[in-house]
Amino acid sequence: MIYVDADACPVKAEVERVGTRHGMRMFVVSNGGLRPSQNPLVENVIVPEGSDVADMWIADRATAGDVVITGDIPLAAKCIESGARVLKHNGEALTEANIGNVLATRDLMADLRSADSFRQGGGKPFSKADRSRFLDALERELQRIKRGL
Template identity: 45%
Template structure:
């Protein structure tokens, strides 16, 4: 099993390393910046170019049935699901084929709304909600659950 991490904005990298070690999973930390990763044969840093969506493209191409992708990017989640991967947001929310159409549509609507905003927020909206302790706990539970499920599917 391999965990592919969309690392640039991922607040749960340390948690991923710990849970992956416990399950014997490999981790690929993918970004266009250099991140420090633990010294481990199971954890590898993948630094891609700073071209638009280079990290997303690498993850989407590497995704498959024995991979778990961690991302907050809805469009990357959609691509990874289509490749057969299991996908979790860093809040622990699972992405699945049933919810993806609505998520992509909502993303497009919100992007259009932000683009038309005037005032102090401009086109930026307000950004995502702050990351909370409950999100971290929910992520840890979901990651453990999905790694157990993936390991059983292999047997």
């Protein structure tokens, strides 16, 4: 299965296209406000408002053999712990080998932003190259799952 942390996800359409090609069931999880897909493989899950409710819904269900699409690093860490494969929107794979460093960097940057009011940027914009890397990474992950790797 594929779980999409859909609030602010720029690659929902790409996930649906690649997931459909592989016959994968997909859960698009959000707090609402998204246009539901008519695709029978896509289940739109609307969770109640609240901090991290969508994240907890995904974390409670994702297991080995599943793919989680998220930019939320703490959610990624929980899913990796459960054996799921995690991809960020730009195609970067988060794994047991790198999640510790990614979490540490996230925490460091949060501390720096809170200490310096001039460091309040939103990061770099999502690009065509990011979308292309994501499509390639998702295709590779689904191929690995099909091969049992």
